[in-house]
Amino acid sequence: MYKILLMLCIFAAAPGRAAAAVGCDLNDPDRDVARLFPGSTGYKTRYVSLKTSGGQPLLDRVEKRLGDKFHGLYENIDVPYTLYDIYRGTQTLGYIHGVNQKGEYGGIQVFLALDSVGVIKSFYIQKLTSRAAKDLRAKEFAAQFAGLALKDFEGYDPVASKAAAGSPSAGIKAPAKAGGDFNSVMRAVKKNLILMDEFVFSKKAK
């Protein structure tokens, strides 16, 4: 109860709890950061959203770059994105960022570990319900994304679920039985890379 009293004394400074759409956090950041970024010595977590980073014009730009509208109750301008800045000492090694994507049977959480210039180091599906879940979470499938960057997904059309012929993203092989969930994963990766470009890399370039 002493906490209540303490709170009552400092209540004026207490922030209100934000009511917003669901975000995408690592389940166990300490363990996951060490696994996705071996050699890292620390990380910082920050929260960004399209609403606070640029509002409707930014959402319009992201949708245009994605080639698809944000849809559904859970993909909107209010979604809080969790961004992990990864450090070795004071040097920024890269970033980890996850997005939620609507799949055939449930939400898919797709995380990308990016180096300091936006190239994918690791790909990780944290949560997935699918008949091809085992294959989509397999190391072999994840390895196909390593070394790719946003420019490699620019030709991917999430509406038609097709990659531009000859583009590196066209070379990513879908596991058997993955069906619509493969397309959901590809859309999530492209969305993730676009958001990272808007939140981090394009700002760095400026």
Added chain:
Amino acid sequence: MNIYSIAYKNLLRKKTRTALTAGGIMLSTWVLATLLGFNRGYQQGLNRDIDNMGFQVLLTAKGCPYEAATLMLKGGTGLRYMAADVVKTVYKNAEVEKVTPMLMQGVFDPNKGENGAVAAYLGVDADTFPAMKPYLEFKQGGWFRDNAAYEAVLGYEAAELETREVGDKMLIPGVDKEIKVVGVLKRSGTQDDGTIFLPIAAVQKIFAKQGKLTGLGIKVKKDADLTAFENKLYDLPDVQVVSMAQVKTTIMNLVNSARVIVMGIAGIALIIAMAGVINTILMSVMERYAEIGILKSMGAMPLDVFKMIWLETAILCALGGAAGIGLAFTTARLAEAGVRYFLPYAPNGALIALDGGITAFSFALILGGGLLSGVYPAWRAARVRPLEAIRIEGEQ
């Protein structure tokens, strides 16, 4: 000029000191009213939450985890079952108004997180469960068509996590069964927000648990003797009785213990404020020693001086008290958000319930305490000897 306006004008002579003292009184009143409101709000909320559970008694198989959090901690294992016949046995009791059978199942999903996690499903009776949970409202859709349908109703947070809307499909891992989402609930602030509800017969079929239950919610008639009824249930073999009344009593006992400490601290805040009042008024009397002496030499009686100083105290406390009550009302929601942040369990609804009774009591206590504090300074002022006061002033 009457005595009231003299007292009021005296306070205005030292505006900063008056404002600071009134501010102290305001804070004390705010703390007192907020704490009293919290006590009432918490108790009302707890009663509401228990009532909203729909049933006063939960029957489970002995040793069975009866809510999802325990099931998760146990990794989806450790479930024990009662025969569905228990419904008939319980219904035979005259005290029973309604019962609702439940079957909880947990499935280990290897594709959740790095090491997998448990997905829990609660099978409920479409005919009786909704009536037991009148507070559940739908954001989309509604309850199942029948108890055997492969359909699901998702709690608010479960739907968010799974990004499901009405018409979407879900897959139960391990058993490879598809179910259709027919309803998404609004946020209720209860455990139901994270629950995936399925029709009970469908859960029994999917998990091959026909004729088995993990829980039975029992709503007792209003005039029934709950304790006597619970004692009857204890005689049933291999079941455990979870009494919501006992849960409520336990929580309220904990809250009541804490209330004593809270009220003690509120009392200290009140004493500090009163000490501030004594200090301020006494200082004011000392500063006006000669002036009071002149007043008396002009014919003012000791009672007039006493009333004047006492009125100053009363005005100060009334202003501070009223401001404190206003502050308590305007910051109630903010204080509530803070309480929810710090408390491990807080019931739904308004946690700080301020009403006329509480505000009147707080105001009266502050005013009464203030008037009591004003007695000594007023008495000192009333005892001032005119000639001595004027002489001392002249020497200074």
